[in-house]
Amino acid sequence: xxxxxxxxxxxxxxxxxxxxxxxxxxxxxxxxxxxxxxxxxxxxxxxxxxxxxxxxxxxxxxxxxxxxxxxxxxxxxxxxxxxxxxxxxxxxxxxxxxxxxxxxxxxxxxxxxxxxxxxxxxxxxxxxxxxxxxxxxxxxxxxxxxxxxxxxxxxxxx
Numbered sequence: 301x302x303x304x305x306x307x308x309x310x311x312x313x314x315x316x317x318x319x320x321x322x323x324x325x326x327x328x329x330x331x332x333x334x335x336x337x338x339x340x341x342x343x344x345x346x347x348x349x350x351x352x353x354x355x356x357x358x359x360x361x362x363x364x365x366x367x368x369x370x371x372x373x374x375x376x377x378x379x380x381x382x383x384x385x386x387x388x389x390x391x392x393x394x395x396x397x398x399x400x401x402x403x404x405x406x407x408x409x410x411x412x413x414x415x416x417x418x419x420x421x422x423x424x425x426x427x428x429x430x431x432x433x434x435x436x437x438x439x440x441x442x443x444x445x446x447x448x449x450x451x452x453x454x455x456x457x458x
Contacts, residue, residue: 338442389421
């Protein structure tokens with residue numbers, strides 16, 4: 301697993317011994333997030349299967365803190381990429397899948413901040429999550445945890 305955190309963006313990847321189609325089944329449905337996410341404990345999505353424009357209400361937990369967020373699926377390239385924008389802070393969380401030469405999958409998770417984060421988000425992170433640097437470290441660890449969980453789910457289902 302490789303990790304490259306920066307103040308604005310996080311990126312981590314993992315090799316999974318399962319075909320991309322299996323990994324896609326797991327990451328392409330926003331309702332599945334509580335199975336593997338390090339923060340999301342409940343996701344309520346409107347409509348049927350996840351597609352561009354799907355809106356979701358997410359309940360997140362970190363330690364004793366619990367908070368809601370809303371997100372919108374902003375990009376879907378079937379079998380390759382799905383991205384969700386958190387409406388409260390403007391961050392975009394994305395999964396990208398790449399086939400490996402052995403029939404497996406390289407899964408990349410990114411937190412993108414194309415417009416930075418909102419002033420409200422910055423205030424809340426500073427006030428309740430120990431500041432930007434600490435919060436970024438926690439998110440980075442959470443991404444690694446999430447990728448490990450997705451790997452376990454995908455490989456168990458093969």
